[in-house]
Amino acid sequence: MNGAKSGHVAVIGLGPGNASQVTPEASEAVAAAKWFYGYGPYVDRLQLRPDQVKVASDNREEISRAQAALAKAAEGERVAVVSGGDPGVFAMAAAVCEAIEAGPPEWRSLDVTIVPGITAMLAVAARIGAPLGHDFCAISLSDNLKPWELIEKRLSAVASAGVVIALYNPISKARPWQLGKAFELLAKILPTTTPVIFGRAAGRPDEKIEVTPLAQADASQADMATCIIIGSAETKMIDRGGRPALVYTPRFSAASA
Amino acid sequence: MNGAKSGHVAVIGLGPGNASQVTPEASEAVAAAKWFYGYGPYVDRLQLRPDQVKVASDNREEISRAQAALAKAAEGERVAVVSGGDPGVFAMAAAVCEAIEAGPPEWRSLDVTIVPGITAMLAVAARIGAPLGHDFCAISLSDNLKPWELIEKRLSAVASAGVVIALYNPISKARPWQLGKAFELLAKILPTTTPVIFGRAAGRPDEKIEVTPLAQADASQADMATCIIIGSAETKMIDRGGRPALVYTPRFSAASA
Numbered sequence: 097m098n099g100a101k102s103g104h105v106a107v108i109g110l111g112p113g114n115a116s117q118v119t120p121e122a123s124e125a126v127a128a129a130k131w132f133y134g135y136g137p138y139v140d141r142l143q144l145r146p147d148q149v150k151v152a153s154d155n156r157e158e159i160s161r162a163q164a165a166l167a168k169a170a171e172g173e174r175v176a177v178v179s180g181g182d183p184g185v186f187a188m189a190a191a192v193c194e195a196i197e198a199g200p201p202e203w204r205s206l207d208v209t210i211v212p213g214i215t216a217m218l219a220v221a222a223r224i225g226a227p228l229g230h231d232f233c234a235i236s237l238s239d240n241l242k243p244w245e246l247i248e249k250r251l252s253a254v255a256s257a258g259v260v261i262a263l264y265n266p267i268s269k270a271r272p273w274q275l276g277k278a279f280e281l282l283a284k285i286l287p288t289t290t291p292v293i294f295g296r297a298a299g300r301p302d303e304k305i306e307v308t309p310l311a312q313a314d315a316s317q318a319d320m321a322t323c324i325i326i327g328s329a330e331t332k333m334i335d336r337g338g339r340p341a342l343v344y345t346p347r348f349s350a351a352s353a
Numbered sequence: 354m355n356g357a358k359s360g361h362v363a364v365i366g367l368g369p370g371n372a373s374q375v376t377p378e379a380s381e382a383v384a385a386a387k388w389f390y391g392y393g394p395y396v397d398r399l400q401l402r403p404d405q406v407k408v409a410s411d412n413r414e415e416i417s418r419a420q421a422a423l424a425k426a427a428e429g430e431r432v433a434v435v436s437g438g439d440p441g442v443f444a445m446a447a448a449v450c451e452a453i454e455a456g457p458p459e460w461r462s463l464d465v466t467i468v469p470g471i472t473a474m475l476a477v478a479a480r481i482g483a484p485l486g487h488d489f490c491a492i493s494l495s496d497n498l499k500p501w502e503l504i505e506k507r508l509s510a511v512a513s514a515g516v517v518i519a520l521y522n523p524i525s526k527a528r529p530w531q532l533g534k535a536f537e538l539l540a541k542i543l544p545t546t547t548p549v550i551f552g553r554a555a556g557r558p559d560e561k562i563e564v565t566p567l568a569q570a571d572a573s574q575a576d577m578a579t580c581i582i583i584g585s586a587e588t589k590m591i592d593r594g595g596r597p598a599l600v601y602t603p604r605f606s607a608a609s610a
Contacts, residue, residue, distance in 0.1 A: 120373045210482070232490065
């Protein structure tokens with residue numbers, strides 16, 4: 097698709113934060129764009145040329161950021177919207193789609209490309225073994241955009257079905273109690289020894305990966321940059337003496353329905 | 354960790370099959386290894402130097418492949434185990450962990466690195482919009498490694514809870530009826546209009562992405578190389594006239610628990 101006349105929007109996943117985990121496709125998409133919209137810390141990761149322009153915005157302004165990017169593209173410009181991780185996982189790709197659907201008709205004719213990235217749960221899982229080695233889900237713990245009761249319902253449903261859980265957006269200053277509540281709820285369903293992985297800043301210099309049995313898991317182990325993986329009853333730990341333990345979920349399950 | 358004495362195993366995700374979606378980290382890990390173990394078509398993607406050795410094996414031989422790779426590393430060699438997509442998602446990272454757990458004690462002291470990759474559902478989602486924009490799960494439809502009843506239980510649980518579903522391993526010659534059964538089961542839970550995305554070979558020259566309402570979804574639309582994404586009741590399509598429709602799941606949910 098040639099966007100020369102109608103403008104172009106690339107929604108780009110920059111991965112967890114390590115330059116070696118940015119795909120060549122993402123780097124090429126960055127090189128091809130002029131205007132860069134994104135949450136400040138993500139835009140700040142980019143090393144841009146003098147002819148490229150950063151438009152940073154706050155974390156919570158996803159829709160207005162998407163609208164600004166689309167409006168700029170509608171002027172015939174080449175625009176990038178950047179996300180950490182993968183843009184399709186609790187990030188800007190859905191916000192851009194929402195803005196297109198609700199926006200002026202001409203936004204529908206824009207050339208839109210979405211460039212996938214390594215999402216946090218994959219990066220965290222890789223640092224500890226293979227906790228997502230069998231059926232798993234990704235759930236956002238933020239009740240800004242859905243009712244807390246729905247989050248509880250989903251956590252119960254997936255844990256009861258033996259599906260490993262990756263929690264995104266586990267905690268923030270405005271949402272201090274939700275993670276503790278989630279651990280409480282899951283402790284009634286899963287074995288007390290179920291491994292809980294707190295993966296902070298995987299692949300970055302300030303990386304911190306901790307494993308705690310569910311019974312001892314504490315919300316204070318997480319912050320906004322943490323992705324939490326909660327195993328199933330079948331998730332195992334392999335003690336390796338001098339090396340960090342491996343945590344994995346076997347490919348097979350003998351669990352009964 | 355320096356593996357000079359004890360040998361080293363890198364479990365490497367090569368992404369969906371497009372060279373531009375292989376991370377620099379994965380390319381560096383390939384360059385650093387001597388022995389390459391993997392399913393034939395994945396090993397064949399590698400462009401190796403004359404001093405590097407391919408050991409291809411069949412699709413179903415995951416454990417024996419992992420054991421062979423670990424045995425070679427235990428000789429002090431630098432070994433790579435390659436997977437398409439991400440090695441932690443229904444792939445070789447779990448098989449390597451299983452082999453370490455069941456294997457001789459010296460395998461536990463091997464230096465093991467897992468290099469994440471773009472997994473199929475992320476690549477497929479990016480080609481169509483943002484169907485994984487809110488809570489989602491990844492479920493393997495293969496009943497080689499778990500009972501079919503458990504798969505049905507999990508599909509019912511996640512669909513009933515409003516979680517989008519990515520199906521891996523949807524169909525094979527030995528498993529011809531399972532996907533049709535899954536569609537039947539889901540059609541009793543989800544609206545007939547729920548978008549079903551058949552994403553085959555995303556990002557490769559033979560890519561084919563189709564969207565079908567659940568009521569018309571047919572197992573013949575899939576093969577072994579297809580990742581299927583089944584929306585929730587909230588997943589939407591945006592008609593764009595001359596351009597392909599966008600399919601996305603909004604970041605917010607008003608669904609009641």
